[in-house]
Amino acid sequence: MSLVEVQGLSISFGSLRQPIHAVRHLDLSIERGTIHGLIGESGCGKTISGMALLGLLPQSAHVAAEAFSFDGLNLLDVAKSLRGRRIAMISQDPAAALNPVLRIGRQMDDVLRSHTGLPRFQRRAQAEELLAATGLPDPRRVLNSYPHQLSGGMQQRVVIAQALATGADFIIADEPTTALDVTVGAQVLALLQRLVRERALTVLMITHDMDVIAECCDSATVLYAGYTVETGPTDDLLAKPRHPYSQALLAALPDAVAKGGKLASIEGHFPPPFTAIGGCAFAPRCSKALAICHEAKPPRHGCIDHSWTCHLEPHHG
Numbered sequence: 001m002s003l004v005e006v007q008g009l010s011i012s013f014g015s016l017r018q019p020i021h022a023v024r025h026l027d028l029s030i031e032r033g034t035i036h037g038l039i040g041e042s043g044c045g046k047t048i049s050g051m052a053l054l055g056l057l058p059q060s061a062h063v064a065a066e067a068f069s070f071d072g073l074n075l076l077d078v079a080k081s082l083r084g085r086r087i088a089m090i091s092q093d094p095a096a097a098l099n100p101v102l103r104i105g106r107q108m109d110d111v112l113r114s115h116t117g118l119p120r121f122q123r124r125a126q127a128e129e130l131l132a133a134t135g136l137p138d139p140r141r142v143l144n145s146y147p148h149q150l151s152g153g154m155q156q157r158v159v160i161a162q163a164l165a166t167g168a169d170f171i172i173a174d175e176p177t178t179a180l181d182v183t184v185g186a187q188v189l190a191l192l193q194r195l196v197r198e199r200a201l202t203v204l205m206i207t208h209d210m211d212v213i214a215e216c217c218d219s220a221t222v223l224y225a226g227y228t229v230e231t232g233p234t235d236d237l238l239a240k241p242r243h244p245y246s247q248a249l250l251a252a253l254p255d256a257v258a259k260g261g262k263l264a265s266i267e268g269h270f271p272p273p274f275t276a277i278g279g280c281a282f283a284p285r286c287s288k289a290l291a292i293c294h295e296a297k298p299p300r301h302g303c304i305d306h307s308w309t310c311h312l313e314p315h316h317g
């Protein structure tokens with residue numbers, strides 16, 4: 001059984017008469033001990049999906065799903081209680097995740113005190129061990145530092161150490177390298193890969209950057225306007241993307257993987273979240289669209305490992 005199993009998740013805001021569709025139909029399956037990417041353009045619903053997994057949606061959100069489970073537990077019931085116990089989050093801005101007026105030692109200790117039964121001196125040793133595990137060279141100095149005395153890359157390592165301190169086995173990393181320069185970002189991705197191997201973690205990597213998927217994800221889900229349009233192992237997705245949107249994403253990147261490019265723009269506009277979509281959400285921007293693509297929801301093709309939703313025949317393109 002997958003650690004995370006999401007089928008047909010929809011999240012909307014506003015009234016039933018005038019809904020704002022943040023996520024329209026998310027299918028997401030994450031295997032234990034892997035890094036799974038969730039990729040798509042700004043506004044497609046990546047962060048809101050992560051919030052739903054963490055039980056952090058505002059009260060005003062309307063949520064529905066055919067399946068929405070973590071380790072067999074229904075997340076609609078238990079997401080809040082799993083947060084900070086089995087599920088932790090690393091965000092884009094480590095400085096915002098840390099308290100600027102408290103030393104790192106105090107902040108690590110606060111997390112360890114509320115998540116472990118360890119006495120104080122053992123918590124100190126554990127904090128040092130966790131900071132060392134994230135590759136910070138002088139953990140004692142880091143424990144005595146304030147966040148502003150650390151670089152962005154060091155701050156992100158501290159945030160990762162805090163996530164480990166909670167004992168969480170599933171980490172949602174929301175654009176964790178966006179605020180870092182390329183080299184430091186690559187080091188943070190390598191660190192997450194090592195931690196997944198060494199500590200049996202599972203990571204959901206939220207990103208708009210195909211390079212991040214190529215660099216560190218075992219598999220990925222492509223999201224467009226709140227819909228899962230394709231999901232599969234990274235190698236397959238990069239070598240043979242099947243949905244026209246995934247194909248356009250890769251085509252928009254000259255030497256996508258080699259050159260470190262970001263998702264380039266694809267002609268046309270993303271459908272606004274308040275519009276109803278009758279057919280395929282990507283049809284208005286799709287160079288291969290048929291009449292039916294504008295009228296009816298696309299069927300799913302492929303197998304459980306690699307699937308995509310599209311009206312075109314599976315052997316097209």
Ligand SMILES: Nc1ncnc2c1ncn2[C@@H]1O[C@H](COP(=O)(O)OP(=O)(O)OP(=O)(O)O)[C@@H](O)[C@H]1O
Binds near residue numbers: 013014020040045048
């Ligand atoms: N509290 C809210 N009320 C109404 N609409 C919201 C709310 N939160 C998010 N949305 C809408 O949901 C949609 C998805 O937002 P989300 O932040 O998940 O996108 P994203 O893919 O993570 O984008 P980015 O990469 O820019 O962070 C957007 O249209 C956003 O405006």
